[in-house]
Amino acid sequence: MSQHLITVTVENKPGVLARIASMFARRDFNIHSLAVGPTEDPTRSRVTMVVDGPEMEQIVKQLYKLVHVIKVTEHLPGEAVEREIMLVRVNADPSRRSEILNAANIFEATAVDVGAATITFEVVGEPSRLSDFLEFMRTYGIISLVKSGRIALAKDNKSASRSRKRTA
Amino acid sequence: MADQLNGAAILIRSLEHEDVEVIFGVPGGAILQAYDELYSSPIRHVLARHEQGGGHMASGYAHATGRVGVTFATSGPGVTNLITPLADAYMDSIPIVAITAQVSSAKIGLDAFQETHTWGITMPVTKHNYLVTKIEEISSTVREAFHLASTGRPGPVLVDITKDALADEMEWHGPQEIDLPGYRPSVKGHPRQVKAAIEAIINSERPVLYAGGGVIRAGASNELRAFAKQQNLPVVTTLMARGAVPDSHPLTLGMPGMHGTYTASTAMQRSDLLIAIGARFDDRVTGDTEFFAPGAKIIHVDVDPAEISKIRKADIPIVGDAKAVLDQLLAQGAERLGGDAAPPRTEWLATLARWQRDFPLAYEQDPEGPIQQQYVIDQLSKRSGPDTIVVAGVGQHQMWTSQFWGFEKPNTWINSGGLGTMGYAVPAAIGAQAGMPERTVIAIDGDGCFQMTFQELITAAIEQIPVKIAVLNNANLGMVRQWQKLFYGERYSATEMSHTIPNIPMLAEAMGCAGLRAETPADVIPTIEKGLAINDRPVVMEFVCDPDAMVFPMIVAGGSNDEILMGPEDVK
Numbered sequence: 001m002s003q004h005l006i007t008v009t010v011e012n013k014p015g016v017l018a019r020i021a022s023m024f025a026r027r028d029f030n031i032h033s034l035a036v037g038p039t040e041d042p043t044r045s046r047v048t049m050v051v052d053g054p055e056m057e058q059i060v061k062q063l064y065k066l067v068h069v070i071k072v073t074e075h076l077p078g079e080a081v082e083r084e085i086m087l088v089r090v091n092a093d094p095s096r097r098s099e100i101l102n103a104a105n106i107f108e109a110t111a112v113d114v115g116a117a118t119i120t121f122e123v124v125g126e127p128s129r130l131s132d133f134l135e136f137m138r139t140y141g142i143i144s145l146v147k148s149g150r151i152a153l154a155k156d157n158k159s160a161s162r163s164r165k166r167t168a
Numbered sequence: 169m170a171d172q173l174n175g176a177a178i179l180i181r182s183l184e185h186e187d188v189e190v191i192f193g194v195p196g197g198a199i200l201q202a203y204d205e206l207y208s209s210p211i212r213h214v215l216a217r218h219e220q221g222g223g224h225m226a227s228g229y230a231h232a233t234g235r236v237g238v239t240f241a242t243s244g245p246g247v248t249n250l251i252t253p254l255a256d257a258y259m260d261s262i263p264i265v266a267i268t269a270q271v272s273s274a275k276i277g278l279d280a281f282q283e284t285h286t287w288g289i290t291m292p293v294t295k296h297n298y299l300v301t302k303i304e305e306i307s308s309t310v311r312e313a314f315h316l317a318s319t320g321r322p323g324p325v326l327v328d329i330t331k332d333a334l335a336d337e338m339e340w341h342g343p344q345e346i347d348l349p350g351y352r353p354s355v356k357g358h359p360r361q362v363k364a365a366i367e368a369i370i371n372s373e374r375p376v377l378y379a380g381g382g383v384i385r386a387g388a389s390n391e392l393r394a395f396a397k398q399q400n401l402p403v404v405t406t407l408m409a410r411g412a413v414p415d416s417h418p419l420t421l422g423m424p425g426m427h428g429t430y431t432a433s434t435a436m437q438r439s440d441l442l443i444a445i446g447a448r449f450d451d452r453v454t455g456d457t458e459f460f461a462p463g464a465k466i467i468h469v470d471v472d473p474a475e476i477s478k479i480r481k482a483d484i485p486i487v488g489d490a491k492a493v494l495d496q497l498l499a500q501g502a503e504r505l506g507g508d509a510a511p512p513r514t515e516w517l518a519t520l521a522r523w524q525r526d527f528p529l530a531y532e533q534d535p536e537g538p539i540q541q542q543y544v545i546d547q548l549s550k551r552s553g554p555d556t557i558v559v560a561g562v563g564q565h566q567m568w569t570s571q572f573w574g575f576e577k578p579n580t581w582i583n584s585g586g587l588g589t590m591g592y593a594v595p596a597a598i599g600a601q602a603g604m605p606e607r608t609v610i611a612i613d614g615d616g617c618f619q620m621t622f623q624e625l626i627t628a629a630i631e632q633i634p635v636k637i638a639v640l641n642n643a644n645l646g647m648v649r650q651w652q653k654l655f656y657g658e659r660y661s662a663t664e665m666s667h668t669i670p671n672i673p674m675l676a677e678a679m680g681c682a683g684l685r686a687e688t689p690a691d692v693i694p695t696i697e698k699g700l701a702i703n704d705r706p707v708v709m710e711f712v713c714d715p716d717a718m719v720f721p722m723i724v725a726g727g728s729n730d731e732i733l734m735g736p737e738d739v740k
């Protein structure tokens with residue numbers, strides 16, 4: 001399934017996220033990940049979404065139909081700085097602990113909690129780094145996992161980003 | 169000098185500023201304050217007997233007048249009763265503003281008496297909606313609601329206001345500026361696309377102008393007619409666009425799709441260029457899209473960019489208002505033709521004329537047999553004139569009215585197209601009549617539909633809104649029965665009703681209307697003449713009709729538009 005990364009700038013109004021979620025549900029579009037937060041302008045919020053499927057044109061148009069949506073930008077691979085945070089708790093039997101910590105070092109993962117038989121790591125970075133780390137840790141056993149959802153900002157190079165101009 | 173006003177007064181003053189002349193609604197606890205202010209306002213209030221009725225009245229009013237229809241409902245059940253008309257108006261892009269009241273802001277979320285999550289349950293069936301909890305926001309929100317409802321692609325907008333916001337007081341300085349940074353509908357089409365469209369049209373051998381409800385909403389009928397003439401284009405008008413061009417015009421092919429004319433549907437199938445204007449490739453028009461108009465390039469003009477290429481990929485998309493874009497097309501077309509005539513397309517037009525001759529819409533009325541619904545419609549049309557506003561419910565009677573009325577003018581046809589809402593006709597006719605008191609308004613209803621909303625005739629009688637209702641009583645949920653007859657081995661599960669219960673003329677009289685009944689073909693014309701002559705109260709004319717009459721042509725749901733059933737003999 002093809003995934004697309006989009007940034008949606010919205011008016012900072014109550015319920016705007018519910019409107020987006022409701023529209024996706026009604027139109028049978030799928031949200032893979034979603035992160036919302038404030039922006040440089042207190043009247044605006046920015047929603048970063050990874051969405052599934054071949055319906056990109058419709059997704060963008062339907063987003064624009066929401067009155068509180070101001071701008072939708074699709075980022076093609078490499079056009080944006082992308083980050084995600086993950087917290088992952090792995091099995092860490094005392095006998096394998098140093099081996100795990102060494103590996104974590106290579107991925108620049110930080111141990112943020114240590115239990116009797118587990119270690120919890122924080123990994124920040126590009127989505128690919130997170131998935132590489134997870135892949136590696138599978139051999140030890142992943143107990144729990146949480147991700148922040150991806151955030152992105154278009155690179156400061158105007159011609160590199162194919163911004164979908166609003167047509168609505 | 170600013171007045172110290174409560175929220176309800178600000179609401180009513182704001183509605184007066186929008187030139188609202190009539191509100192259709194039902195009061196209740198949460199909205200009491202607003203009704204108290206309405207009491208001393210020049211705005212007329214029409215007390216519906218059910219909020220669904222009030223909502224459809226607002227829709228009928230908007231259809232007939234082109235203005236925004238307004239409906240009021242109280243919190244909780246008042247709002248839930250309003251869902252159907254909101255969904256209906258959303259599907260058909262009808263501008264209505266619904267004002268509803270909510271429990272006090274301090275009680276929201278506590279399951280207070282008559283609390284419902286209005287904002288949440290109406291979100292998917294409105295163009296936009298609001299929850300207003302502060303008096304300061306009432307005025308600007310009303311302004312925004314009217315702006316949103318009536319511009320771009322029109323639609324229903326709901327404003328839910330808490331009881332405390334209606335009761336609070338503040339100094340009011342009049343209507344406020346609105347700020348909608350995310351809402352900038354396009355009006356004009358892109359000139360390059362307009363140019364490309366004209367080139368494609370001039371080079372087309374078998375074009376079809378495919379006009380949808382957007383043409384009516386944009387008030388673009390004159391421009392459409394002029395463009396068809398300028399470019400010599402045959403026109404099909406969808407269920408929502410009937411009347412956009414006169415049915416008597418030689419370039420008019422009628423309605424396409426499931427119960428459309430053979431010529432309209434087949435012209436699209438054989439076309440090399442469809443020029444869709446304010447139409448949305450609805451499945452009732454296209455049938456199975458895989459087989460729809462296989463050889464046609466598509467020009468798609470719509471004010472809503474999301475409609476373009478949603479169902480069928482457009483080769484030349486043009487985002488803009490139908491009227492503005494038609495004006496551009498007319499100007500560009502005139503320049504391109506430079507005084508020359510449009511391509512004659514002799515062969516294509518001759519083919520279409522032959523189909524129209526060979527496959528006309530027709531019916532037969534046996535003088536000894538049961539009344540045929542088409543005969544009633546035909547006679548009503550002939551005797552009431554082209555300015556009559558016709559409203560329909562949903563079912564066979566709706567399709568026959570679309571087929572046999574013969575529309576000559578825009579905004580004379582009101583029906584529930586997208587949602588297909590049974591019970592629409594009676595309240596929508598009342599709304600239309602309230603907005604157009606000098607016009608004759610006739611609802612053509614089925615007995616099933618009539619029994620969903622007839623209580624609004626009480627409203628009409630008391631409010632002196634003299635609509636005329638023709639009930640084509642086939643003692644059945646006819647359209648469903650037709651499918652059972654054709655595709656379910658005549659197993660008539662739950663579609664049978666009665667020719668005698670209720671006694672419709674008696675029921676009409678009981679509601680303060682005149683009640684008439686025609687039982688034989690010979691009764692039809694006298695009944696119509698009598699009904700049309702009564703103008704001091706609503707009239708219900710019941711026609712006891714043939715339960716076995718069926719609507720043809722017919723394209724089976726989900727089938728190919730190449731396979732048109734012209735009569736029962738074509739059903740395998």
Ligand SMILES: Cc1ncc(C[n+]2csc(CCOP(=O)(O)OP(=O)(O)O)c2C)c(N)n1
Binds near residue numbers: 561588613647
């Ligand atoms: C509210 C609602 N419920 C059910 C339906 C499904 N339905 C479509 S047409 C129809 C029959 C309508 O019967 P009637 O009003 O008698 O009209 P007729 O088809 O007989 O002309 C039904 C039940 C609907 N469209 N709307």
